[in-house]
Amino acid sequence: MNIIDIIVFLIFTVGTIVFGYLFGRKKQSSDEFTRGNGKVPGWIVGLSIFASFCSSISFLGYCSSAFMGNWNAFVFTLSILPAGLLAMWYFVPFYRSLGSISAYSYFEKRFGRWARLYASVFYLFTQICRSGAILFLLAVPMNVLMGWNIPIVVTITGLGIVLYSQKGGLKSVIWTEALQGAILVGGALICLIVLYWGMPEGPEQAIKICLEHNKFSLGSFDGSLVESTFWVCLIYGMFTNLNNFAIDQSYTQRYCAAPSLKEARKSAFWGSLLTLPVNFILFLIGSGLFAFYYINPGDLPEGIKSDFVFPYFIIHEMPVGLVGLLIASIFCAGMSTVATSVTSSGTIILTDFYSHMFPNSSDERKVTVLRVASVAIGILGIGVALCFLLVDNALDAWWALSSICSGGVLGMFLLAYLCPKAKKNHVVPGVIVGVASLILIALQTKLTDWWDIPQFVHINLSIVISTLLIFLIGFLLVQLLNRRNEKQI
Incomplete structure (x- = not known):
């Protein structure tokens, strides 16, 4: 140089x-x-x-x-x-x-x-x-x-x-x-x-x-x-x-x-x-x-x-x-x-x-x-x-890491921001399922090798799936539990 x-x-x-x-x-x-x-x-x-x-x-x-x-x-x-x-x-x-x-x-x-x-x-x-x-x-x-x-x-x-x-x-x-x-x-x-x-x-x-x-x-x-x-x-x-x-x-x-x-x-x-x-x-x-x-x-x-x-x-x-x-x-x-x-x-x-x-x-x-x-x-x-x-390739590695490390937190924010009635008991099940999906997607390469099955989703979509699971499960629980409470009243 x-x-x-x-x-x-x-x-x-x-x-x-x-x-x-x-x-x-x-x-x-x-x-x-x-x-x-x-x-x-x-x-x-x-x-x-x-x-x-x-x-x-x-x-x-x-x-x-x-x-x-x-x-x-x-x-x-x-x-x-x-x-x-x-x-x-x-x-x-x-x-x-x-x-x-x-x-x-x-x-x-x-x-x-x-x-x-x-x-x-x-x-x-x-x-x-x-x-x-x-x-x-x-x-x-x-x-x-x-x-x-x-x-x-x-x-x-x-x-x-x-x-x-x-x-x-x-x-x-x-x-x-x-x-x-x-x-x-x-x-x-x-x-x-x-x-x-x-x-x-x-x-x-x-x-x-x-x-x-x-x-x-x-x-x-x-x-x-x-x-x-x-x-x-x-x-x-x-x-x-x-x-x-x-x-x-x-x-x-x-x-x-x-x-x-x-x-x-x-x-x-x-x-x-x-x-x-x-x-x-x-x-x-x-x-x-x-x-x-x-x-x-x-x-x-x-x-x-x-x-x-x-x-x-x-x-x-x-x-x-x-x-x-x-x-x-x-x-x-x-x-x-x-x-x-x-x-x-x-x-x-x-x-x-x-x-x-x-x-x-x-x-x-x-x-x-x-x-x-x-x-x-x-x-x-x-x-x-x-x-x-x-x-x-650092870009591919970073995109995969960022997707997994997102934790689906966006789904929790959207639930809190868009659903005023959402409470702790509505969001916890979704977070558990969302984290499980992150772990599953992160390990899918090993799982496909062990069980001889094809890869089921691109790793970058882990942020999408975890976010949607947390939001949708929470939203559905809000609707179902509120309806049940209304019937009981």
Whole structure:
């Protein structure tokens, strides 16, 4: 890697860490740490939401998916804007009026403390796995570019992110994410232009090759629930993105960081809208990589993993200076999302666990707990990242993990939100069945081997099935038990 690229890379990555760290120079209250005192401009919050969506999972994972297959994964992106619009009109005002920074305090009010803990635990599992996937994909380009050891890069990067996120809190994370999001967009646009206009016959050649090999396909439209068809990916995206905007602490917490309801709604809208064109660019890059190496097959090392192709192209084909910028873009994309996971998880540990056990703690002690919890989540994420060395495709592995770790909590929220009469005895049976379905789907590979039966459902649909089971069972119990009570009266 050229010295100029190293300098560019360090300026952007170290600069953003320092930028975030500076927000923590003065003494903070727990309110400022968890919601920035509710004074962050809506457009900045929107940029941070967008940056969370476009992590290194997107930057490398989507390019990898388009290079290796087609645009099936882009179907997931199509469901983001509808979820953002629902959030803008319904969820943003709901959480701003809730009276608690914790998204899961609502479950305690409706169903009891067990429900709040259930949702909180699954959220923490999801964020730890998410941080691990992102940290791993941050280390991949440095391994390709410099030959650096992936575990060492994961550890150093993870600790750097923890440093500024636990120091400055949510305000630091939001402003740093906005800056990192801008870097990501700039890097993606530059790479797209260099890749397509660098083809011997121009962009038309790349598009023609991709069309001939069906690289722009959105997937099969048949009714299979086992393969990643258009419908499977769309349904998975609808439930996952609704889960993000409706009950994900890292999103609901940012709704409360804006100074007004109007600004908060603006943040949900722009945060979801910006992901469409940026993800479109990332998929174009992945398809362009296929076209480039189709006409230059000898330039790509035999047996290279798909997650490594984009970094390999950057180091060998991009001009000096742009290499450092693009690698910085990947780093910034990942750092923003990990920082969000770390900060929001620390908030949940404080509000849903610590404050319940020690309700009379001083505000200074709460800030200490927030920082210690953030460090702990960051370290666990580093551990998970090392486990990703064992998988072939990080995007597929992350989607499966996120689906399983959802816990069907969205179903519990929809039951509480849409059925005012629902109580604890209505939701518990559904949760038991929903968790059982998650375990069954997670183990289906083993079960199909043991019993010599075909796979019965795609693992990404576990979030869909568990959510529907919890909601529908609870809804039916509400109707049946209420009718029985009315008859007895």
